[in-house]
Amino acid sequence: MPVSLRAGVRPEDRIAVRRLVASTGFFSPSEEEIAVELVDDALSKGEVASGYRFIFAEDAGQPVGYVCFGPIAGTRGSHDLYWIVVDDTRRGRGVGRALEQACAEAVRRLGGRRIYVDTSSRDQYSPTRAFYAACGYREAARLDGFYADDDGKVIFVKSLD
Numbered sequence: 001m002p003v004s005l006r007a008g009v010r011p012e013d014r015i016a017v018r019r020l021v022a023s024t025g026f027f028s029p030s031e032e033e034i035a036v037e038l039v040d041d042a043l044s045k046g047e048v049a050s051g052y053r054f055i056f057a058e059d060a061g062q063p064v065g066y067v068c069f070g071p072i073a074g075t076r077g078s079h080d081l082y083w084i085v086v087d088d089t090r091r092g093r094g095v096g097r098a099l100e101q102a103c104a105e106a107v108r109r110l111g112g113r114r115i116y117v118d119t120s121s122r123d124q125y126s127p128t129r130a131f132y133a134a135c136g137y138r139e140a141a142r143l144d145g146f147y148a149d150d151d152g153k154v155i156f157v158k159s160l161d
């Protein structure tokens with residue numbers, strides 16, 4: 001895999017995150033804004049205080065994907081995987097799997113026991129659901145009509161025990 005992994009977020013990642021999220025064609029402009037807001041929060045408060053940790057996959061110093069995750073307040077060992085995105089031109093070549101593995105290792109080191117991730121039930125997200133299953137997640141719940149009448153929320157969980 002011709003990419004290297006780098007933990008931690010930097011000011012220049014703001015632009016990279018916007019570019020990566022937009023490249024997928026999966027997310028609305030408001031979702032794009034939310035992705036950048038998490039970067040801003042981590043940059044201004046620090047990753048620990050904000051609760052948003054980042055790992056980037058880079059090729060020749062250029063981000064080609066990233067994962068954002070953090071502990072869920074009020075739980076013992078539950079973490080959320082908030083975003084995982086691979087540049088559209090680099091999908092299907094192991095970058096996402098490498099990012100998810102690095103995320104799971106980081107959560108384990110932090111004493112985490114479980115990782116939760118939400119996604120959509122729409123057909124467009126069927127490869128995303130297949131990706132989570134391939135990374136060891138199982139479907140824990142399905143909330144029909146959550147995002148819209150025809151768009152449910154699927155919650156996946158991976159146990160690190």
Ligand SMILES: CC(C)(COP(=O)(O)OP(=O)(O)OC[C@H]1O[C@@H](n2cnc3c(N)ncnc32)[C@H](O)[C@@H]1OP(=O)(O)O)[C@@H](O)C(=O)NCCC(=O)NCCS
Pocket residue numbers: 024026082083084085086087090091092093094095096097098119126127128130131132134135
């Ligand atoms: C989901 C995503 C992060 C996966 O990253 P990726 O680099 O494309 O995935 P990988 O190449 O590491 O694939 C790992 C495994 O997932 C499964 N998988 C990946 N893409 C798949 C697809 N299109 N269809 C079916 N299974 C797929 C495969 O089992 C694959 O293993 P294999 O290549 O050994 O068969 C990436 O495709 C992406 O950014 N998608 C759009 C945005 C998105 O949905 N993000 C998640 C919601 S926040």
